[in-house]
Amino acid sequence: MVTSSVTATTFLGGYLRFLRDAGWEVTLVCSEGPGVVELARASGVLYQPLRMEREPSPLKDARALLKATGLLRRLRPDVLVYATPKAALIGAVAGWLARVPRRNYELWGLRLETSAGFSRRIFASLERLTMRLSSQVIANSASLAQRVSALGLNGGRDVVVLGAGSSHGVDARRYSEDAEMPDLDPGVKALLQRSSAPIVGFVGRLHPDKGVDTLMEALRICAQRSISAQLLVVGAQEGVNVETDIDGPVDIPVHAAGFVQDVRPLLRAMDILVLPSRREGFPNVVLEAGAMKVPAIVSDATGCVDAVIDGVTGLVAPVGDAQALAVALETLLTDADRRESLGAAARAWGEEAFVPAVVWRQHSDCWAGEGGVR
Structure with missing residues (x-):
């Protein structure tokens, strides 16, 4: 039930x-x-x-x-x-x-x-x-x-x-960068191709509990430090609109894809998944991203902290702490090799522990x- x-x-x-x-x-x-x-x-x-x-x-x-x-x-x-x-x-x-x-x-x-x-x-x-x-x-x-x-x-x-x-x-065969899947939506693809900056992704309900405000503030801090990034937001609005409800400008491209039935093409386009949620049970989207070799940065909130091995398959930042999240983002946005190693470890962990x-x-x-x- x-x-x-x-x-x-x-x-x-x-x-x-x-x-x-x-x-x-x-x-x-x-x-x-x-x-x-x-x-x-x-x-x-x-x-x-x-x-x-x-x-x-x-x-x-x-x-x-x-x-x-x-x-x-x-x-x-x-x-x-x-x-x-x-x-x-x-x-x-x-x-x-x-x-x-x-x-x-x-x-x-x-x-x-x-x-x-x-x-x-x-x-x-x-x-x-x-x-x-x-x-x-x-x-x-x-x-x-x-x-x-x-x-x-x-x-x-x-x-x-x-x-x-x-x-x-997590089904590591379905959630694989090599699996057959729909093409990325042409409109979203065109927006992402306007910038060569790494793509930070968020997937989930756009609800205040998900910490989207913390993510936007962290990206604002990164922009102030001249750290290049663009944000891809995937999910239905449930109390938060990234275009109208976030205080102050964010000097990076922000793309809102809305609710998508099959998120795999969007996950494959991302370089980093960020889930700064204030509460979870166990966020399976982190496993799905990891199976696509996309490392995650999560909060240390209940449930989130279990979805990565800190420093091995992803990074953990204190819940609600935009400064700490910005530091974690900077670490991965400026180091493609680190992103690759964490992503590979995330897929291996999913294949081992979450069949x-x-x-x-x-x-x-x-x-x-x-x-x-x-």
């Missing part, structure tokens, strides 16, 4: 097929949306639509909870797996009401980390409830598990981390528990 069809179609394609082939009878539950019916059919699994709102909506959430409880009572699953905040809350409560024997919370991040005041207290209460009603909590990074314990959200119970983390690994079938098997075995339920 996940909240959005976009999450399902983006992350669960190979996963669902693997589970089916491993012997599970799988039903995917999420909101309706483009491609989700086709995904289920191609994966050989069942699909049950359940409309869930991403943002808090008490009346609609109560309606979704009632429908989820009825659905689970009809399906009578041995195991229920839920991820993403809204689906996790609804899944945990509905699964408990329907007496599902094993209820697994796949924790992919903590929204409360960038909240304050009353909102933070509400989010903390909902996380505690979700974890209390779950048979098992599986965090997708070590730092996330540590953060959960530090905040006292887990009620003293263990939070499991499988392998090196990540929810689904999708291995990650999927770890989760499948964990859900089944000792002796299994299949």
Whole structure:
């Protein structure tokens, strides 16, 4: 169970097929949306639509909870797996009401980390409830598990981390600079070719939590030091517009590509990926860039810090520190050999630690528990 069809179609394609082939009878539950019916059919699994709102909506959430409880009572699953905040809350409560024997919370991040005041207290209460009603909590990074314990959200119970983390690994055959993929959009290509400066990339939701303001300030500092760069931003606007919402001019070319279904051509065009996020669970885009031999600079925020080996596959800068991020950017923007060595190491690490079938098997075995339920 996940909240959005976009999450399902983006992350669960190979996963669902693997589970089916491993012997599970799988039903995917999420909101309706483009491609989700086709995904289920191609994966050989069942699909049950359940409309869930991403943002808090008490009346609609109560309606979704009632429908989820009825659905689970009809399906009578041995195991229920839920991820993403809204689906996790609804899944945990509905699964408990329907007496599902094993209820697994796949924790992919903590929204409360960038909240304050009353909102933070509400989010903390909902996380505690979700974890209390779950048979098992599986965090997708070590730092996330540590953060959960530090905040006292887990009620003293263990939070499991499988392998090196990540929810689904990275397909190093698909994410390869040599793989077949669409050509770079001609308009974006033309913009990038106007400058010979190295390309700094950002891929993700344009949301304040992603630290885009810190990135822009760091690039402004680099420009003041006469460090050449251009910025390629990939992602849908969710509260931040790089052209209107960033204070002051940035004296480098900035190209906004918007939301793109297949990011591989854009990753291949980048020299550096930067993710200065204020919170994550485990940012798989860093693994995807690394598989394309693009090194990453990430913040030391929860989740981000697990996605690189500092100084080996990428660099880490303190969260929200534009000066430190500018230093890291200068290090890689002025040293093509360093970028190449970090990128090669990033791909090797992905091939070693984040093979999708291995990650999927770890989760499948964990859900089944000792002796299994299949």
